[in-house]
Amino acid sequence: MSDSAAIAQFKADHLWQAHGWQADATFGVAADGRLLTPTDAPVETLGRWVLPGMPNLHSHAFQRAMAGLAERRGHAGAIFPDREDQKAAAPGRTPQKSEDNFWSWRETMYAFAATIGPDELQAIAAQLYVEMLKAGYTSVCEFHYLHHQPDGTPYAPPEAMSLALIEAAREAGIGLTLLPVLYMSGGFDGRALSARQRRFGHAVDAWLRLLETLRRQQSDEVSVGIALHSLRAVPEPALREVLASELAASGPIHIHIAEQVGEVQDCLATRGARPVEWLFDHAAVDARWCLVHATHLTAAETAQLARSGAVAGLCPTTEANLGDGLFPLADYLDAGGALGIGSDSHISISPVEELRWLEYGQRLATRHRNIAARREGDSVGETLWRAALRGGARAAGRSLGELRADARADLIVLDDASPLLAARDARSALDSFLFAGNTPLVRDVMVGGRWQVRGFRHRDEERIAARYRSVVARLAGG
Numbered sequence: 001m002s003d004s005a006a007i008a009q010f011k012a013d014h015l016w017q018a019h020g021w022q023a024d025a026t027f028g029v030a031a032d033g034r035l036l037t038p039t040d041a042p043v044e045t046l047g048r049w050v051l052p053g054m055p056n057l058h059s060h061a062f063q064r065a066m067a068g069l070a071e072r073r074g075h076a077g078a079i080f081p082d083r084e085d086q087k088a089a090a091p092g093r094t095p096q097k098s099e100d101n102f103w104s105w106r107e108t109m110y111a112f113a114a115t116i117g118p119d120e121l122q123a124i125a126a127q128l129y130v131e132m133l134k135a136g137y138t139s140v141c142e143f144h145y146l147h148h149q150p151d152g153t154p155y156a157p158p159e160a161m162s163l164a165l166i167e168a169a170r171e172a173g174i175g176l177t178l179l180p181v182l183y184m185s186g187g188f189d190g191r192a193l194s195a196r197q198r199r200f201g202h203a204v205d206a207w208l209r210l211l212e213t214l215r216r217q218q219s220d221e222v223s224v225g226i227a228l229h230s231l232r233a234v235p236e237p238a239l240r241e242v243l244a245s246e247l248a249a250s251g252p253i254h255i256h257i258a259e260q261v262g263e264v265q266d267c268l269a270t271r272g273a274r275p276v277e278w279l280f281d282h283a284a285v286d287a288r289w290c291l292v293h294a295t296h297l298t299a300a301e302t303a304q305l306a307r308s309g310a311v312a313g314l315c316p317t318t319e320a321n322l323g324d325g326l327f328p329l330a331d332y333l334d335a336g337g338a339l340g341i342g343s344d345s346h347i348s349i350s351p352v353e354e355l356r357w358l359e360y361g362q363r364l365a366t367r368h369r370n371i372a373a374r375r376e377g378d379s380v381g382e383t384l385w386r387a388a389l390r391g392g393a394r395a396a397g398r399s400l401g402e403l404r405a406d407a408r409a410d411l412i413v414l415d416d417a418s419p420l421l422a423a424r425d426a427r428s429a430l431d432s433f434l435f436a437g438n439t440p441l442v443r444d445v446m447v448g449g450r451w452q453v454r455g456f457r458h459r460d461e462e463r464i465a466a467r468y469r470s471v472v473a474r475l476a477g478g
């Protein structure tokens with residue numbers, strides 16, 4: 001128990017706990033942002049449905065400003081036309097004319113990334129984080145690789161872009177797990193980074209220095225883990241060096257693992273194993289790991305990942321938008337695997353839509369319903385919300401996702417007045433929240449004991465949106 005005195009005390013008709021809804025729950029919030037068992041202090045009634053806020057386990061914040069700018073066929077339609085890497089191809093393949101896929105999207109993204117410095121990044125990220133809070137995310141893992149100036153020269157100080165993200169999270173009031181990314185090579189063959197990738201790159205020692213500097217920024221609101229961009233971007237000796245270093249001995253470890261079939265084929269061709277298989281053979285993958293886009297798995301890899309306790313980091317709307325493929329959800333849940341959700345490219349910012357599409361993708365592929373609910377009588381919404389809270393908290397490396405004494409008071413209050421929740425009870429409320437309609441049902445959001453959103457409004461949304469608008473207008477104007 002925290003020994004801080006309760007500064008406020010609340011009541012909910014239904015409070016979401018790991019086992020399900022608890023009726024008539026009362027709880028206190030301490031000055032340090034943690035939950036307390038109730039006392040006899042005055043109580044404010046919050047509403048009928050109160051849930052832990054959802055951790056967002058995968059974000060590239062800058063990509064929010066290009067959402068919707070890569071939906072026109074062919075390079076000619078790109079709003080930020082690629083000049084330099086026109087001939088860049090999917091690993092191991094020659095691109096066909098007008099073949100729009102992940103790799104062509106990536107070129108548009110690189111061209112866009114080249115326009116962003118620390119001020120732009122802070123403005124974009126703060127707007128993104130406000131939108132996340134209003135949608136029900138209360139923390140975010142930032143998989144951050146936009147480290148240097150566009151030509152690869154470090155900023156002064158070298159951590160300027162990381163600090164912009166920390167400042168954006170503070171402005172918005174969202175919890176942050178910053179994951180500085182190690183990015184060294186442009187492919188499995190160890191080729192050098194392309195001109196556009198140079199601003200992502202570090203030698204291991206420089207990256208470890210960055211990590212050490214950022215660890216000093218840790219607080220109740222900010223944690224610092226590590227990320228390896230992908231197996232194609234981190235050569236084997238570097239992986240060994242990082243995992244042996246003391247700085248990597250604690251905190252979460254994230255990696256992009258098997259998003260694309262081309263990536264799996266290249267890994268097989270150069271390393272003689274599939275990415276997940278190779279990683280398990282070369283690293284002690286455990287509950288500290290988050291394997292982002294574990295999309296393409298064999299049955300053996302699915303079972304091994306589930307057994308390890310590592311989190312499968314799933315980003316269903318981005319994976320759909322980029323045409324990545326489908327994760328083997330049913331087999332993975334049957335094997336007891338941990339999962340969480342991320343909004344990744346931010347083509348959508350909604351935990352509800354991520355979880356809905358995680359389920360809908362499976363329904364479309366199998367022509368069956370209620371896939372995530374593995375036992376008779378289970379609810380899809382409850383199963384997925386519970387799993388994503390648990391896995392998201394693990395991937396964030398922070399004490400999140402549960403509303404119990406001593407945990408952080410990160411919570412959302414649903415809109416009692418919404419017609420979508422009329423005549424819903426404890427058996428149906430969460431499924432209605434997840435599946436019914438497109439009107440946001442998140443009315444109030446508390447992070448670390450502080451209200452960031454009340455009555456659908458973020459406390460600083462006008463200023464943050466105005467700055468975002470002027471930054472994006474400037475970027476679009478070239």
Ligand SMILES: [Zn+2]
Pocket residue numbers: 058060143256292344
């Ligand atoms: Zn990613």
